[in-house]
Structure formats: structure tokens, C-alpha cells
Amino acid sequence: MSRRLALLAVLAVLCAGAELVAGRGMAPGAVWDVLAGGGDATERHILLQLRVPRLLVSLGAGACLAVAGLVLQSALRNPLAGPEVTGVTPGAVLGAVTATGLGLAGWDSPLAVVVAACAGGCTGAALLWLLAGRGGGDPASTAVHGVLVSAVLGGLTAMVLLVAPGELGSVVQWLIGTTEGRVWQHWHLLWPWALAWGTAAWLLAGPLTLLRCGDDTALAAGLSVRRARTLALLCAVALTAGAVAAVGALGFVGLLAPHLAVAVLGADLRVTLPGAALVGAVVVGGADAAAQLFSRLPVPALDSGRLVLPVGALTACLGAVLLLIVVRRTPDRTF
Amino acid sequence: MTEPVGIRLEGIHFGYPARPVLQGVDLTVRPGELTALTGLNGCGKSTLLRLAAGLLRPHRGRVLLGGEDLARLSRRATARRVALLHQTAPAVPGMTVRHLVRQGRYAARGPLGMLREGDDPVVLRALRDVGVEQWADREVDALSGGERQRVRLAMALAQDTRVLLLDEPTTYLDLHHQLDVLRTVVRLRAERGLTVVMVLHDLGHAARFAERIVALREGRVVADGTPEEVVTPELLADVLRVAGRVGRDPEGGWPVCYPDHPLPDHPVPQNTRI
Numbered sequence: 001m002s003r004r005l006a007l008l009a010v011l012a013v014l015c016a017g018a019e020l021v022a023g024r025g026m027a028p029g030a031v032w033d034v035l036a037g038g039g040d041a042t043e044r045h046i047l048l049q050l051r052v053p054r055l056l057v058s059l060g061a062g063a064c065l066a067v068a069g070l071v072l073q074s075a076l077r078n079p080l081a082g083p084e085v086t087g088v089t090p091g092a093v094l095g096a097v098t099a100t101g102l103g104l105a106g107w108d109s110p111l112a113v114v115v116a117a118c119a120g121g122c123t124g125a126a127l128l129w130l131l132a133g134r135g136g137g138d139p140a141s142t143a144v145h146g147v148l149v150s151a152v153l154g155g156l157t158a159m160v161l162l163v164a165p166g167e168l169g170s171v172v173q174w175l176i177g178t179t180e181g182r183v184w185q186h187w188h189l190l191w192p193w194a195l196a197w198g199t200a201a202w203l204l205a206g207p208l209t210l211l212r213c214g215d216d217t218a219l220a221a222g223l224s225v226r227r228a229r230t231l232a233l234l235c236a237v238a239l240t241a242g243a244v245a246a247v248g249a250l251g252f253v254g255l256l257a258p259h260l261a262v263a264v265l266g267a268d269l270r271v272t273l274p275g276a277a278l279v280g281a282v283v284v285g286g287a288d289a290a291a292q293l294f295s296r297l298p299v300p301a302l303d304s305g306r307l308v309l310p311v312g313a314l315t316a317c318l319g320a321v322l323l324l325i326v327v328r329r330t331p332d333r334t335f
Numbered sequence: 336m337t338e339p340v341g342i343r344l345e346g347i348h349f350g351y352p353a354r355p356v357l358q359g360v361d362l363t364v365r366p367g368e369l370t371a372l373t374g375l376n377g378c379g380k381s382t383l384l385r386l387a388a389g390l391l392r393p394h395r396g397r398v399l400l401g402g403e404d405l406a407r408l409s410r411r412a413t414a415r416r417v418a419l420l421h422q423t424a425p426a427v428p429g430m431t432v433r434h435l436v437r438q439g440r441y442a443a444r445g446p447l448g449m450l451r452e453g454d455d456p457v458v459l460r461a462l463r464d465v466g467v468e469q470w471a472d473r474e475v476d477a478l479s480g481g482e483r484q485r486v487r488l489a490m491a492l493a494q495d496t497r498v499l500l501l502d503e504p505t506t507y508l509d510l511h512h513q514l515d516v517l518r519t520v521v522r523l524r525a526e527r528g529l530t531v532v533m534v535l536h537d538l539g540h541a542a543r544f545a546e547r548i549v550a551l552r553e554g555r556v557v558a559d560g561t562p563e564e565v566v567t568p569e570l571l572a573d574v575l576r577v578a579g580r581v582g583r584d585p586e587g588g589w590p591v592c593y594p595d596h597p598l599p600d601h602p603v604p605q606n607t608r609i
Contacts, residue, residue, distance in 0.1 A: 219390050220421065221414055222414025266434075
């Protein structure tokens with residue numbers, strides 16, 4: 001088990017390294033120079049002020065989404081539960097888009113966007129909480145209501161965009177999820193939040209493992225099921241809102257990474273929760289590196305000087321493929 | 336071996352809107368007794384077990400466990416005193432036998448205690464008790480139904496309680512595994528002085544292994560006594576709604592049922608519209 005965790009950690013470091021050298025405007029050798037203490041002012045700025053924070057934000061957001069997904073899937077005993085279908089991600093998107101549309105926040109002011117996204121995410125979760133019976137009594141009905149809430153919030157976002165298109169280009173990138181232009185300010189907002197709620201989620205590993213066994217078994221073993229589920233959902237909402245506020249609605253990470261983590265590490269959440277964080281970091285970090293490499297390919301038909309592939313587009317495609325593999329390999333797995 | 340603990344149900348009423356389930360049940364299970372609970376589907380057997388395990392709260396009446404009122408105990412404190420094995424449990428992907436049995440320690444260890452590495456002696460004992468220690472690191476979902484039931488029994492035993500409640504522990508099992516589970520329960524109860532109440536549909540098993548049979552009909556206790564007293568053709572007809580004969584085991588002398596055919600359902604009253 002610990003060997004597999006170590007392997008995941010190595011993979012995460014490799015992805016991080018790939019992402020540092022993948023971007024445009026700087027040769028891989030120059031990256032090494034800067035890391036060794038050399039390089040000119042421009043190179044130092046690119047690496048230390050742009051690439052490193054971008055890398056950290058993408059790893060952190062991936063970890064947040066993956067942990068949130070695993071917590072949701074365990075607490076709701078539902079293989080399709082993920083941040084996208086519990087109203088949190090769409091709520092956060094709606095919050096950020098609305099704030100921008102009203103002129104309260106611009107895409108160059110990270111703090112305002114983060115606050116708006118968090119508020120939106122919490123609104124989405126609160127809506128779900130009101131609809132599905134306080135405390136998330138029944139996992140199946142919670143999941144159904146989550147899809148409903150997500151659909152409505154997605155529709156509202158589309159309406160806001162039609163009325164107040166604003167800086168449409170960057171909004172669209174954000175709807176898909178991107179790590180483009182993330183700076184230290186984003187990272188400073190993300191990490192304390194992620195660390196606090198991630199730790200809280202890990203402390204819930206015992207109750208969450210029991211919730212995976214089904215409510216009847218968990219109750220008989222002495223777990224106060226409703227209270228445990230409410231706390232777990234709170235952690236998941238907070239982690240998702242943090243991640244979405246930082247990088248936008250990255251598709252599929254919160255759904256896919258938990259499945260991969262359980263397939264590789266088993267159902268012992270004490271190990272699998274940190275493992276899922278690593279998987280999420282690897283997926284988003286790797287996808288971001290790949291997206292930057294793609295963007296470097298000279299595509300004559302496109303204005304390749306301006307073309308930037310958003311990482312969310314890649315995670316969604318990659319996620320779908322990987323999820324298919326997981327489902328095909330273990331046809332009778334439920335969650 | 337510590338002193339066995341008794342269960343006392345006093346004037347229990349429980350039900351759902353428009354459907355009363357239990358209508359004034361009084362039942363005292365003496366410490367160390369092995370009791371079988373029987374009756375038709377929907378007569379309230381499982382509900383009675385859930386009430387006795389503190390998973391449901393009675394609308395009226397109270398449940399006492401060794402003199403303590405369950406209404407005053409938290410969920411965790413209750414689970415340290417009484418374990419309940421449910422009839423079925425959903426699949427849990429990726430979970431090993433050892434890991435599932437360890438979950439039975441939640442009540443004793445608490446949410447943070449579950450984060451500690453390692454098995455305590457109770458888990459190892461529970462694995463040995465039901466003879467699954469050789470598969471401890473296999474996945475539960477890869478086991479057969481009979482093996483899985485043994486593992487789930489081990490999880491309940493890992494709660495290390497004085498009282499063990501079993502809801503149809505042998506349903507869905509072949510005869511070999513039915514007897515395997517029942518014999519394990521009988522042996523452990525003798526070794527540990529457990530108080531055991533189990534729902535059994537097979538009156539033959541109940542008569543063979545239980546010292547006392549309690550029959551429920553429409554939420555009330557309608558028969559209560561030793562197998563010799565309770566297992567009669569009248570009980571088969573009145574409570575289980577089957578016609579049949581009752582004989583004796585040629586060697587052991589306990590009652591053996593020869594059920595034959597189901598009796599017609601109760602006639603519908605004249606003025607009821609269907």
C-alpha cells in the first residue's frame with residue numbers, strides 16, 4: 001500500500017516537472033538554469049512568478065476536487081456522485097459569472113472571484129440541502145436532487161452570460177476550467193483552505209468508511225449516520241468551492257480520481273483519501289502539462305500565438321476515457 | 336467470561352402512519368438465553384430486533400438492556416452493548432475481510448480511534464471465532480454468500496457485546512452454510528455467555544438450536560415457550576398459516592415439522608371494497 005502511495009507521489013513530482021518545462025517562451029534548459037539560481041530577469045519572472053504558482057494551483061485544485069469527490073461518493077454511496085452533480089460546482093460557476101456580470105469582480109481580481117465562487121457553491125449546496133431533506137437522509141434522493149439543482153444552476157449561468165456577456169473569452173475558459181494566468185495570490189488563497197478542509201475530511205475517514213458499508217450496517221456499528229453524512233457533505237462542499245474558485249469548473253476530476261484511487265489503493269480511506277489527493281494532483285498537473293505542450297504545437301490553421309488549450313477540456317476528455325477503462329475492467333463495481 | 340446481560344421490552348408500541356407494526360409487546364429475554372423469533376413476513380420481527388438494538392425508538396414503552404434504558408444511551412454507547420446482524424448488506428468494493436471486521440470496532444474506538452493503525456485483539460479473535468482468518472486479506476465481494484455471512488458475523492462479534500441479535504442469519508444460504516452459521520452462534524454463546532435473539536423462518540432450526548421460541552402475529556406475541564411447548568400443528572396453522580404435522584427427532588427428541596400446504600389468507604370482511 002505504502003509502495004503504491006510512494007509511486008503516486010513520484011508520479012506527481014514527474015507531472016510537476018513536466019508542467020514546469022512545458023510552457024511557451026522558455027527553453028527547458030533555461031528552467032534548469034533558473035532553478036539552479038541563474039537565468040536573466042525575464043526568465044526568473046516567468047518561472048517564479050508565473051509557472052510555479054500556476055503549477056501549485058493546478059496540483060492543489062486537483063487534490064481538492066479528488067478528495068471532495070471521494071467524500072461525496074462515500075457519503076452518498078453513489079458511484080456517480082461528484083462535485084459536478086451536487087450543485088456545488090455549478091453554483092460556484094454561477095456565483096463567479098454573476099459577480100463579473102454585475103461588475104463586482106473582474107477576472108484580474110482573484111479575491112473577488114474566489115469569494116463570489118464560494119458563495120455560489122454554498123448556495124448550490126444549500127439548495128440541495130433544502131430540497132433533499134435536511135442532513136442528506138437518503139443517498140439516492142440526494143443524488144437525484146443534486147442533478148436537478150445542477151441543471152437549474154447551469155441554466156441560470158447561461159442566462160446570465162446571455163444578458164451580460166462581459167469578458168466572454170475568459171468566462172468560457174473558466175466554465176471549462178483553466179489554470180492559465182493563475183498567480184501567487186490564487187495559491188495563497190487556495191492552500192490554507194484546502195489544507196484545513198482536507199484535514200477535516202481525513203479525520204472523517206472512519207465514519208466515511210462505515211458509510212460505504214451502507215446505512216444499516218453503519219448504524220448497527222454505532223455511527224450516528226445523519227451527523228456523519230452532514231459533516232462529510234460540508235467538507236466536500238468547501239473543498240469543491242475552493243477548487244472551483246481557483247481554476248473554474250474542471251470537468252470529471254472529482255468523478256474520476258476517486259474511482260482510480262479506490263481501484264489502486266482499496267477502500268481503506270485513511271490511505272485512499274490522501275491517495276485520491278495525489279491522483280487528483282497527477283491528473284490535473286499532467287493534463288495541464290499536456291495542454292501546454294499541445295498549445296506549443298504549431299497549428300497553421302489557427303492563430304497559434306493566441307491559442308491556449310484550457311486544461312479543463314483535456315481533463316474532461318481524458319477523464320471520460322479513463323473512467324470507461326475503470327468501468328470496463330470491473331463491470332460489477334457499484335461505486 | 337463476564338455476567339450475561341438480559342433484555343427487557345416493556346409495552347412496546349411502534350408503527351408508521353396508518354400501519355401499526357408492534358402493538359404492545361412485552362418480552363423479557365433472560366441473560367444468556369438463546370431465543371428464536373418467528374412469524375409471517377411483516378409481523379414485526381425485524382422491527383422488534385431493531386428496537387432492541389436501539390436503531391429505532393419505540394413510540395410507547397421502553398427497552399432495557401441489563402437494566403439500562405436504551406433511550407438514555409447514545410448510538411455509540413448502545414453499539415458497545417448490543418450488536419445486530421442485518422439480513423442483507425450491500426456490496427462494498429475494494430474492502431478486505433480484515434478491514435470490514437475492523438469496522439465493528441467503531442463503537443469502542445470512536446471516529447479518531449479508527450484512524451490508528453493495526454487490529455486490536457478483539458478483531459483477531461472475531462476473525463478466528465468464525466474461522467475466516469485465512470481469508471483476512473481477500474476482498475469481501477470476491478467471497479461466496481456463505482463465506483460473506485461468516486465475515487459479517489465476525490464484524491458483529493468485533494463489537495464485543497454481551498447481546499447479539501441476528502435478523503434471519505441463514506436466509507439465502509445453502510443448508511451447509513446455514514448449519515455452519517447456527518453452530519458458530521451456539522458455540523460462541525456457550526463460550527462467552529452471550530444473550531442471543533435471532534429471527535428464524537425455519538422452525539426446524541429454531542426447535543433444534545433455541546431453548547425458547549417466541550412467535551409474533553400482527554405485532555403481538557402469540558406464543559412463547561420451549562420448542563416442545565410451542566412447536567405444534569396449531570402454531571403452524573395459527574401463526575405461520577400452514578397445515579402440517581409435528582413429529583419428534585428419532586434420536587434427540589426435539590420437535591420436527593412436516594409442513595404441507597399454505598392455508599388460505601384470512602377472508603376479506605364483507606363491507607371492504609377492493
